[in-house]
Amino acid sequence: MVEYAQTLNYVSAIGTAIMEEMRRDERVVAWGQDLVSMRGTFGDAPGMIDEFGGDRIIDTPIIEQAIAQMAVGAALAGSRPIAYIATAGFLSVCFDTLFMKMGAMRQEFSYKGPMPLVIFCRAGVGGGFGADHCTSTEALFMHTPGLKIVMPSTPYDAKGLMKAAIRDDDPVLFIASGPLYFGTKQFVPVEDYIIPLGQADIKREGTDITIVAWSGMIPKALNAAEILSKDNINAEVVDLRTIVPMDIEAVVKSAKKTGRLLIAHDAMKRGGAAAEIAMKINEVAPDVVANLKTPIRRLAAKNLGLPRNRELEAELVPQIPDVIQIVKEMV
Amino acid sequence: MVEYAQTLNYVSAIGTAIMEEMRRDERVVAWGQDLVSMRGTFGDAPGMIDEFGGDRIIDTPIIEQAIAQMAVGAALAGSRPIAYIATAGFLSVCFDTLFMKMGAMRQEFSYKGPMPLVIFCRAGVGGGFGADHCTSTEALFMHTPGLKIVMPSTPYDAKGLMKAAIRDDDPVLFIASGPLYFGTKQFVPVEDYIIPLGQADIKREGTDITIVAWSGMIPKALNAAEILSKDNINAEVVDLRTIVPMDIEAVVKSAKKTGRLLIAHDAMKRGGAAAEIAMKINEVAPDVVANLKTPIRRLAAKNLGLPRNRELEAELVPQIPDVIQIVKEMV
Amino acid sequence: MNMDIPKETLLMLYRNLLTARRIDEKHYEIYSAGGSGMPWLHRGIGQEAVSIAICANLKKDDYFKPCFRMRFCLFAKGLSIKDIIASEIVRDIIKDGGNSFYLNPEYGILGFSGSGGEDAGFYVGAALSAKMRKTDQITVYVNGDGFSNRGSVHEAIVAAVALNLPVVFMIENNQYAMGTRSQNSYKMDDLSDRAKGYGMPGESVDGNDILAIYEVVKKHVKRARSGGGPSLIVAETYRLRGHFEGDPQIYRPKGEVEEWWKKDPLPRYQKKLMDMGLLTDADINRIEAEVKNEINEAAEAALAIPRPSYEDHVKTVIGDL
Amino acid sequence: MNMDIPKETLLMLYRNLLTARRIDEKHYEIYSAGGSGMPWLHRGIGQEAVSIAICANLKKDDYFKPCFRMRFCLFAKGLSIKDIIASEIVRDIIKDGGNSFYLNPEYGILGFSGSGGEDAGFYVGAALSAKMRKTDQITVYVNGDGFSNRGSVHEAIVAAVALNLPVVFMIENNQYAMGTRSQNSYKMDDLSDRAKGYGMPGESVDGNDILAIYEVVKKHVKRARSGGGPSLIVAETYRLRGHFEGDPQIYRPKGEVEEWWKKDPLPRYQKKLMDMGLLTDADINRIEAEVKNEINEAAEAALAIPRPSYEDHVKTVIGDL
Numbered sequence A, B: 001m002v003e004y005a006q007t008l009n010y011v012s013a014i015g016t017a018i019m020e021e022m023r024r025d026e027r028v029v030a031w032g033q034d035l036v037s038m039r040g041t042f043g044d045a046p047g048m049i050d051e052f053g054g055d056r057i058i059d060t061p062i063i064e065q066a067i068a069q070m071a072v073g074a075a076l077a078g079s080r081p082i083a084y085i086a087t088a089g090f091l092s093v094c095f096d097t098l099f100m101k102m103g104a105m106r107q108e109f110s111y112k113g114p115m116p117l118v119i120f121c122r123a124g125v126g127g128g129f130g131a132d133h134c135t136s137t138e139a140l141f142m143h144t145p146g147l148k149i150v151m152p153s154t155p156y157d158a159k160g161l162m163k164a165a166i167r168d169d170d171p172v173l174f175i176a177s178g179p180l181y182f183g184t185k186q187f188v189p190v191e192d193y194i195i196p197l198g199q200a201d202i203k204r205e206g207t208d209i210t211i212v213a214w215s216g217m218i219p220k221a222l223n224a225a226e227i228l229s230k231d232n233i234n235a236e237v238v239d240l241r242t243i244v245p246m247d248i249e250a251v252v253k254s255a256k257k258t259g260r261l262l263i264a265h266d267a268m269k270r271g272g273a274a275a276e277i278a279m280k281i282n283e284v285a286p287d288v289v290a291n292l293k294t295p296i297r298r299l300a301a302k303n304l305g306l307p308r309n310r311e312l313e314a315e316l317v318p319q320i321p322d323v324i325q326i327v328k329e330m331v
Numbered sequence C, D: 001m002n003m004d005i006p007k008e009t010l011l012m013l014y015r016n017l018l019t020a021r022r023i024d025e026k027h028y029e030i031y032s033a034g035g036s037g038m039p040w041l042h043r044g045i046g047q048e049a050v051s052i053a054i055c056a057n058l059k060k061d062d063y064f065k066p067c068f069r070m071r072f073c074l075f076a077k078g079l080s081i082k083d084i085i086a087s088e089i090v091r092d093i094i095k096d097g098g099n100s101f102y103l104n105p106e107y108g109i110l111g112f113s114g115s116g117g118e119d120a121g122f123y124v125g126a127a128l129s130a131k132m133r134k135t136d137q138i139t140v141y142v143n144g145d146g147f148s149n150r151g152s153v154h155e156a157i158v159a160a161v162a163l164n165l166p167v168v169f170m171i172e173n174n175q176y177a178m179g180t181r182s183q184n185s186y187k188m189d190d191l192s193d194r195a196k197g198y199g200m201p202g203e204s205v206d207g208n209d210i211l212a213i214y215e216v217v218k219k220h221v222k223r224a225r226s227g228g229g230p231s232l233i234v235a236e237t238y239r240l241r242g243h244f245e246g247d248p249q250i251y252r253p254k255g256e257v258e259e260w261w262k263k264d265p266l267p268r269y270q271k272k273l274m275d276m277g278l279l280t281d282a283d284i285n286r287i288e289a290e291v292k293n294e295i296n297e298a299a300e301a302a303l304a305i306p307r308p309s310y311e312d313h314v315k316t317v318i319g320d321l
């Protein structure tokens, strides 16, 4: 029986996961900008900075390239680092290391050893802070060899997945959702649990259409599903949770059941993850695709750089009414 | 009547295009590593370095971030720069400027003015030089707002497209194919011609299957098509030439004619351009897709970092026999 | 030493310094009232002397990027105060026929990177373009003590040095980058020693003494304009407010802010001008009233500009949607 | 000054210097013969003294990244010559049970970036890890004069300085980065002034004088190991061959190569040891024969290792294909 002892918001769930792992394994260390000086990064994980700050959690200057690179070196040297890059948009500032080295380097040199590291960042769509702070960048890393990508949508998932990420021997990119940071709290078990990477989760059962989404798109999809249910449209919401590895079987199974498939994400449409997911399903389950009642569709941001303007941003990035509309078109 | 006066290889066709544009418009300038000191970058475009070297063509230190960024600033300041980043793999070294600024910045700030610049680089698959030197990176830029992508496969196209790129008022990423640099020479008109961005070209007419490809994959597709023709399989090869904007109509038209569609590229499969093209076709021409004789397929590199080893690399990246095999599976 | 600055310049500096202060306060007022559309606010109060002194040394078409939190000082480069405020509160400046403080080549504003320091090369590239176009335009490129550490800023300096470009680099050291003290990033007493690593001249200046900055910038701008190549100025100042409005500032030693308020550049310069006999109480009151009036009118006009509509925005951008 | 270096060390340095030279020549021989699988060759002849002197100051588990063209010197860090050659000619070292010179944490080799300088942070991160793990491991990180300009190298230095990490940064200035003379990138007489920009110590040394390098590195390594923090050494040397084999080298001033051949570190050190009475003609011949023999055997063994097969390669990598 699971004992629910704490109600945590999303960011504190992440902080708690990291703190528990730091206690469990002294090789786990963390660095980034203002982790210690501003204390807010790990939410209100109690005592975290007092316990580890300055020693195993350290602040760095504004040097994202070094922050990411140091994780590679430290992981190879025997630590299990968590490197904090504040914003998913800033991943492009240290991109060579993420794209060409972190996952690819061991493959390039046929190296068998572990490279246990987590890049932890926050995707920021919703604030209207402009391209750098708000762009969702997961599609870039989907096209990156050897990098796992975690994008949770709830405190419970965030804690379990962060623990899995830290214990993984491969590099993991953990993209938290900024808008969910201080969202709905959830009971999160005190005891140790992990959610294995590569397992999707059905966040809402339904019969008429499958909506595949992740991270900040999940609450929007769930909200849309609630509203649609009043019109007797019963949507199933599949939360991928990890983009790489991807639980394509779960998607296929759901699509087979509902007969319709919509893939929705905050990131820009052209070259986005939805295209890959759709193609993948065509490859692994052509029969299921052939039997769909309507072609697979995708809902994603317009092919434009995000503006410095919250309302304009909301026009470019899919919102609840957009989900409702496209579902109605499909059903 | 077109007057054929010069036989040029691919790289000299590019150099000739740049030289002609520099003569035509004094705002056109170029910089990068060793353009002047090593002279080879523009092929044997006659007299180019003597005419412009040190003045309008300059060498920089090994500072790719600055090389790319300076193009943005200079373009806004009234020049029409061509910034040379030696290898398409190194684009990840200056990625923030390419991904978040070059195309996105004008959109971020609702800016209407021009930003005429060309990033010129060479994609290197084929050499076995490892991930950094050989990785094909176009999919990253397909997911980039506001950036046009040119990837020619012949000297004729290379010259006409480079001229179009230089005259374009938007930023253009020109990814030349390293393996084609010193490949087959072609008659290239002396007089001024441009090939508009966004027009695909049918490099081989066929009736049984459409192979969509670009850049270094085109010769492989054409070779495969020749071999397949001996088995009475008649493949049509559509050369996209520009990835953004994409001539999706040409692809649809060809697929409608042949009834089968294969998309092939050198880049890694997961999150690659083929997925986007397939999804796009599903969106714009669901009827054509519904009538295909077999599902759309893609042929791309394995989801791995490229090794420092020519033979292994060739195992990971599609070769002529791979094209032949998949076509035979489809027909 | 300041005696050779013409009286009009001295008074112009005063008026601009005061204007900057009041715009910053106006932004805070609008932000606090809510509903304006500003997603956040990073105030620049107390640091205005640096940008104001720089602008006084530049021509309209010189290239200048101030510290991100000092963008509002670009009025001193020629932008209208209305456009400054409209930029900050995210109005449809384009449709209004105005000039955004983010991207505006006519005024030497070549974009602004949210990933701090990524724009360094933009401004150096403009200097290269100016050299190739044989104009006498120069660049002043400023970052805070934090972003100045970034690799892209370094590469931009390497480029400017190697190509001998007319660029004055500046670090506006306000002692903090978010919660990180600059002394925790730099292990040297004088940040302008950074210049020695590139073989270019560098010097530090009191960033709260507007005339001192004015003179140092003048010297470096002159050097750049006459082909002398790049150099570095470090202006020592202080961030009097939190990183953003709402920052609990747990990282501040007690009493530090109070100490720095005593060095506030505005009253300091006011006193200096009074001591020099260039400013009376009556002048002060008159200028204050004029500036306040100007800013109130500008703010009202800015607030009256509609937010950009999706349709108008999309018209300004390229690409298939 | 060199008199306190033990005789065995002096002779070990000689043997390693000679071995390095002969490995480089062996690589050239194999490359020229063709068919080995080497995709290209960037020779390091004439620069060997730097890496050999560094290795003599390091323990097996210290972190060390040499200049990319000097990787073959890693035999002096403990790798077998067979593994060095096998790495260079792209054999299946993993299956053979050997150690690649590209990525090998056991020997302090933490990967090698084809985009030069991108690995700077890897090696600094290892130093941070060592500090956190409370070991006494240190890092020596070397780049050429070219890659040393990159922003990622700068950020790695900023990190090492801010966090006071045990890292000795080095620039191996062989006067060229491909066709670009280093004096066209750096506008200073002494490249080690770069250190001043970070507030860390820096010094230059004759990169063709193995004992001079040995002593300078010893000093800096000791400083790093005892918690003194990062520093910079610039070794002045020369690239005697083209950037790659086949480079037409149109950028070289006439006679320059010939001048630098006169400063070749190998005969120079040989003469010094003879002058010191530590080496006779007979010794020289004996060592030469031993080294040659060792390398020939290693090369033969390396060439006998099969190229990696696709199946074996894929077994070592993760991810769905």
Ligand SMILES: Cc1ncc(C[n+]2csc(CCOP(=O)(O)OP(=O)(O)O)c2C)c(N)n1
Residues within 6 Å of the ligand: A033, A062, A064, A086, A090, A093, C067, C068, C069, C114, C115, C116, C143, C144, C145, C146, C147, C148, C174, C176, C177, C178, C239, C243
């Ligand atoms: C590349 C990048 N990293 C991190 C941030 C987040 N960030 C915004 S402002 C800031 C501090 C900047 O410090 P400084 O340059 O000293 O300017 P100041 O805030 O003091 O004016 C940081 C870290 C960012 N915007 N860009």
Ligand SMILES: Cc1ncc(C[n+]2csc(CCOP(=O)(O)OP(=O)(O)O)c2C)c(N)n1
Residues within 6 Å of the ligand: B033, B062, B064, B086, B090, B093, D067, D068, D069, D114, D115, D116, D143, D144, D145, D146, D147, D148, D174, D176, D177, D178, D239, D243
């Ligand atoms: C980021 C990056 N830019 C460019 C290159 C191409 N390149 C390979 S070696 C080299 C020159 C390096 O010069 P230096 O660091 O002085 O080393 P040296 O060749 O003199 O040993 C260049 C530019 C590269 N590999 N990586």
Ligand SMILES: [Mg+2]
Residues within 6 Å of the ligand: C144, C145, C146, C172, C173, C174, C175, C176, C177, C178
């Ligand atoms: Mg600051």
Ligand SMILES: [Mg+2]
Residues within 6 Å of the ligand: D144, D145, D146, D172, D173, D174, D175, D176, D177, D178
């Ligand atoms: Mg060199």
